[in-house]
Amino acid sequence: MSGCDDRRLPVPLLDYSNVTVMRGNRVALDRVTFSIHAGEHVVILGPNGSGKSTLIKTITRECYPRPAEGSSLRIMGREIWNVFELRNLLGIVTNDLADTCRRDLSGRELVLSGFFSSIGIWPNHEVTAAMEEKTTRTLERLEIAHLGERSVDEMSSGEARRVLVARALVHEPSALVLDEPTNSLDFRALHEVREMMRRVAAEGTTIILVTHHLPDIIPEIERVILLNEGRVTRDGSKEELLTPSVLSKVFGVPVDLARRDGYFVLY
Numbered sequence: 001m002s003g004c005d006d007r008r009l010p011v012p013l014l015d016y017s018n019v020t021v022m023r024g025n026r027v028a029l030d031r032v033t034f035s036i037h038a039g040e041h042v043v044i045l046g047p048n049g050s051g052k053s054t055l056i057k058t059i060t061r062e063c064y065p066r067p068a069e070g071s072s073l074r075i076m077g078r079e080i081w082n083v084f085e086l087r088n089l090l091g092i093v094t095n096d097l098a099d100t101c102r103r104d105l106s107g108r109e110l111v112l113s114g115f116f117s118s119i120g121i122w123p124n125h126e127v128t129a130a131m132e133e134k135t136t137r138t139l140e141r142l143e144i145a146h147l148g149e150r151s152v153d154e155m156s157s158g159e160a161r162r163v164l165v166a167r168a169l170v171h172e173p174s175a176l177v178l179d180e181p182t183n184s185l186d187f188r189a190l191h192e193v194r195e196m197m198r199r200v201a202a203e204g205t206t207i208i209l210v211t212h213h214l215p216d217i218i219p220e221i222e223r224v225i226l227l228n229e230g231r232v233t234r235d236g237s238k239e240e241l242l243t244p245s246v247l248s249k250v251f252g253v254p255v256d257l258a259r260r261d262g263y264f265v266l267y
Contacts, residue, residue: 011074011076011077012035012036012037012038012074012076012077013036013037013038013075013076013174013175013206014034014035014036014059014074014075014208015035015072015073015074015075015077016032016033016034016035016058016072016073017033017070017071017072017073018031018032018033018068018070018071018072019031019032019033019058019065019071019072019073020032020065020066020068020071021051021054021058021063021064021065021066022066023054023063027230028051028054028063028230029051029054029055029058029065029230029231030051030229030230030231031231032051032055032227032230032231032232033232034225034232034235036175036206036208038174038175038206039204039206040206040222040223041201041206041207041208041209041218041220041221041222041223042207042208042209042221042223042224042225043209043210043211043216043217043221043223043224043225044208044209044210044211044225044227045211045212045214045217045224045225045226045227045250046212046226046227046228046250047212047228047250047251047252048212050212050227050228050229050230051227051229051230051231052179052210052211052212052227053179054230055210055227056092056094056177056179056210058073059075059090059092059177060083060092060094061081061083061086075090076089076174084117087117088117088171088173089173089174090173090174090175090177091114091165091167091168091169091171091173091175091176091177091205092168092176092177092179093161093164093165093167093168093176093177093178093179093181094179095179095180095183097164098157098160098161098164100119101119101152101160101164103119103120103152103153104151104152104153105119105120105121105151105152106148106149106150106151106152107139107144107147107148107149107150107152107155107159107163107166108135108139108148108149109121110152110163110164110167111135111138111139111148111163111166111167111170112127112131112132112135112170113125113167114166114167114168114169114170114171115127115131115170115171131170134170134171134172135148135170136148138166138169138170139166141169141199141203142162142165142166142169142196142199142200143196144159144162144163144166147159147162147163156186156189157184157185157186157189158185158186158188158189158190158192158193159189161181161182161185161189161193162192162193162196165178165181165193165196165200169200169205173205174205174206175205175206175207175208176200176205176206176207176208177208177210178197178207178208178209178210178211179210179211180210180211180212180213180216181193181197181209181211181216182194182213182215182216183213190215194216194218197209197218197220198218198219198220201218201220201221202220207220207221209221212251214242214247214257214264214265214266215263215264215265215266217238217242217263217264218262218263219261219262219263221238222237222238223235223236223237223238224236224237224238224240224241224242226241226246226250228250233250234246238264242257242264244256244257
């Protein structure tokens with residue numbers, strides 16, 4: 001659970017108002033407007049090329065909105081952030097990060113490095129006893145203590161993804177942002193990552209899931225933001241938006257689905 005109890009904040013965690021982002025000469029996000037409050041579990045769902053990656057990069061401050069009257073992007077009420085300060089308040093796991101972290105360091109070192117927004121521990125990093133203790137607790141909390149001494153290079157994709165989630169959570173962020181968290185995972189790893197997401201949500205950390213994969217939407221997520229061609233096309237409840245007619249329109253192909261044990265399954 002977030003140590004600073006940001007669920008009581010009077011301002012949204014994320015607040016987008018008419019946000020437009022250019023990638024070269026292309027409009028990647030087009031007047032995007034939505035807000036997410038602490039304590040909400042939300043999925044941002046859309047096909048490949050819909051602007052999901054750009055949206056995440058606006059959160060990590062790798063992309064900035066085009067200046068325009070009436071346009072703003074606030075994180076926890078602020079438009080201007082020190083990136084390193086922001087990284088301690090939001091835990092973010094992306095596929096780019098997963099690729100970067102494939103190197104010869106232990107799972108424990110990778111989780112510890114979350115305190116420094118680095119990949120691994122470097123000579124200038126001062127690791128405290130409190131950091132060591134929190135790392136141990138986080139590995140145990142996510143039931144991956146057995147991965148602490150294993151080299152990341154020797155882990156399966158699913159194991160490495162779970163360690164990255166631990167790295168993102170070690171400093172008790174207000175929210176966990178997950179980018180396509182089950183990409184390239186086998187069935188067992190899919191189950192383990194989804195169960196981990198459920199555990200984190202149940203413990204009080206806000207989950208913001210960004211995906212095109214419907215079965216990743218854990219039962220705890222109640223709100224859906226549909227993104228297509230850089231625009232928010234719909235924003236509402238699962239019951240309202242996760243329907244064959246709505247999803248067929250978003251993804252451009254006929255869609256049929258069923259609901260089993262709180263999950264939505266395509267068939």
